[in-house]
Amino acid sequence: MTVVDTILVPLKRVVDANVRVRVKPDGSGMALDGVKMSINPFDEIALEEALRIRERGETGEVVVVSIGTQVWTQQLRAGLAMGADRAILVETDQELEPLTVARTLMALVEREHSELVILGKQAIDGDNNQTGQMLAAIWGRPQACFTSHLRFSDRVATAMREVDAGLEVIEVDLPAVVTTDLRLNEPRYTKLPDILKAKKKPLQTLSLAELNVDPEVQFRVLGIEPPPQRPSGVKVSDVAELVQALRQKGVV
Amino acid sequence: MARVLIVAEHDGRALNASTAKCVSCAASFAPSAIDIAVFASDGGAVAAQAAALEGATGVIRVDHPANENALAAVAAPQIAELSAGYTHVFGPSTTFGKDLMPRVAALLGVGQLSDIMNAESAWRFKRPFYAGNAILTVEAPEDRPVVATVRTASYQAAEDSGNAPISQRTIETELPTHTRYVELRSDSGGGRPDLQTASRVVSGGRGVGSSENFQIIERLADALGAAVGASRAAVDAGYAGNDLQVGQTGKIIAPDLYIAVGISGAIQHLTGIKDAGVIVAINKDSEAPLFEVADIGLVADLFAAVPELAEALGEQARSGS
Incomplete structure (x- = not known):
């Protein structure tokens, strides 16, 4: 039984999780030239969850959306190859703060009449962990953040959330925003025929102006620096030496 | 102001x-x-x-x-x-x-x-x-x-x-009813200190091998009066609960002593322990990245070394030194 007609899944293009990124020597930013880019892993989990909801017959379509330059269509195409029905790129060359991203998503929710947005709890570049919560606030709807299990019954979603004290279960009325944690699911691998099929799926391009979103910048970046390095340590050869070293450091 | x-x-x-x-x-x-x-x-x-x-x-x-x-x-x-x-x-x-x-x-x-x-x-x-x-x-x-x-x-x-x-204070704003608390499920702890605030933490990784083997980690933690943590790999594999995960997307901690057992040390894990006082790595793989940030490293089979360490530290605690 259909719970919602359309699920929106925002995909952020980020440096691949396996790449060790460094600050540029002049501190002007991160050294990202030629680095492998991927869908933010948490967003990939969000897309997988949306696809499973569709496979259970609980939604009619899954729409992936990105807010970035034309090159972000690589990640949208990857999302279509995974199984999304169509894609929307909101084209901008500005780096947007999470509040602006949330406002853009709000405009897309209205445009697409979506009643469920599933997105990653954080992007592994900015590490902000804000966008889903902000979207829910602007929308005036519930948020189920850091979700590791999600089920629907009529117009109510039951979410299990990974919290510091363990697993918290909440119920939220739809429409709602869900942000994903790592253990919600394991995203599927894309097969070659799906990549070919994805090329024929619709991909629409919009602008921030068309959505009436003002990309205001609130926080001024004054500098980027590498973190302080820990001095290198010692290797011990057995447990007795380890105990000795721990005593010398005064920690046991 | x-x-x-x-x-x-x-x-x-x-x-x-x-x-x-x-x-x-x-x-x-x-x-x-x-x-x-x-x-x-x-x-x-x-x-x-x-x-x-x-x-x-x-x-x-x-x-x-x-x-x-x-x-x-x-x-x-x-x-x-x-x-x-x-x-x-x-x-x-x-x-x-x-x-x-x-x-x-x-x-x-x-x-x-x-x-x-x-x-x-x-x-x-x-x-x-x-x-x-x-x-x-x-x-x-x-x-x-x-x-x-x-x-x-x-x-x-x-x-x-x-x-x-x-x-x-009394709040005037109307409060939403669209979000409802159901329950909190918490199965870890076992009377140990809270991971986020503990002064000592012992964490296990994929190298521990199974949830049964995770008792080795718990025994060392108990010998030290430490909290138990885990790497993402160990939590994903079901060896430990999600509330024990240390790292970029888990808990960021700063204990005086952090002992990592069978944890290779992905950057996502390292970001969770950077502020620890003393970091100890125990791993049989001498190439594990965790050794690069550890203050004290021991290349050894954890199944032999960790019980031995627990024994040695437990004895010390019993003798009061």
């Missing part, structure tokens, strides 16, 4: 130590007020603990049946109402604060700063991003409230020698 409102984290009975760390962060830029808001169904005990925090200038109790369990959608509009007259609204960068503070910020129509690790002034902050591989310095505008989360591993808890006045 800056006036800071801090949202208290608690479980209805005890104030979470993360709140005392937010107070320390606020105190570092010497604002004219540091008030702590306690949202609860009956916040008497928690408010008293908050009032004792050194540096707090006031505690505001907001008692309401809807505040029985912390729900971001319910608390955020109350905080937005309460925030009038404050230049800053802070919460901890725990799952409680991460869930809540962006919602507060968006209701106020402002952005949010995540994981403040250093305040150079009331409007200039440092925060980590890219899994701690870079530190960003940002300036917030002075003409709107600064809503932020405080990276708890970067601050010592404020002392509890204070005596701030406690007041009561």
Whole structure:
């Protein structure tokens, strides 16, 4: 039984999780030239969850959306190859703060009449962990953040959330925003025929102006620096030496 | 002059130590007020603990049946109402604060700063991003409230020698009913110290091999009076609960002693332990990246070394030395 007609899944293009990124020597930013880019892993989990909801017959379509330059269509195409029905790129060359991203998503929710947005709890570049919560606030709807299990019954979603004290279960009325944690699911691998099929799926391009979103910048970046390095340590050869070293450091 | 409102984290009975760390962060830029808001169904005990925090200038109790369990959608509009007259609204960068503070910020129509690790002034902050591989310095505008989360591993808890006045407030805002608390499932702990605040932590990784083998980690932790942690790989494999995960997307901790057993040391894990006092790595793979940041490394089979270490440290504890 259909719970919602359309699920929106925002995909952020980020440096691949396996790449060790460094600050540029002049501190002007991160050294990202030629680095492998991927869908933010948490967003990939969000897309997988949306696809499973569709496979259970609980939604009619899954729409992936990105807010970035034309090159972000690589990640949208990857999302279509995974199984999304169509894609929307909101084209901008500005780096947007999470509040602006949330406002853009709000405009897309209205445009697409979506009643469920599933997105990653954080992007592994900015590490902000804000966008889903902000979207829910602007929308005036519930948020189920850091979700590791999600089920629907009529117009109510039951979410299990990974919290510091363990697993918290909440119920939220739809429409709602869900942000994903790592253990919600394991995203599927894309097969070659799906990549070919994805090329024929619709991909629409919009602008921030068309959505009436003002990309205001609130926080001024004054500098980027590498973190302080820990001095290198010692290797011990057995447990007795380890105990000795721990005593010398005064920690046991 | 800056006036800071801090949202208290608690479980209805005890104030979470993360709140005392937010107070320390606020105190570092010497604002004219540091008030702590306690949202609860009956916040008497928690408010008293908050009032004792050194540096707090006031505690505001907001008692309401809807505040029985912390729900971001319910608390955020109350905080937005309460925030009038404050230049800053802070919460901890725990799952409680991460869930809540962006919602507060968006209701106020402002952005949010995540994981403040250093305040150079009331409007200039440092925060980590890219899994701690870079530190960003940002300036917030002075003409709107600064809503932020405080990276708890970067601050010592404020002392509890204070005596701030406690007041009561009634909130006018209508509270949503679209979000409902069902239950909290917690199966770990076993009487051990809390992972986030423990001075000693022993963590296990994929190398531990099974949830049964994880007892080896627990025995060493018990010999040390330490909390138990785990790498993402160990949690994904079901060896340990999610609340034990240490790293970029788990808990960021700063114990005096961190012992990592059978953890290779992905960057996502390292970012969670960078502020630890002494890091010990025990791994049979001498190439494990964790050895690069460990103060003391032991290349050994964990199944032999860890019980031996537990025995040696347990003996030491028994003999009282």
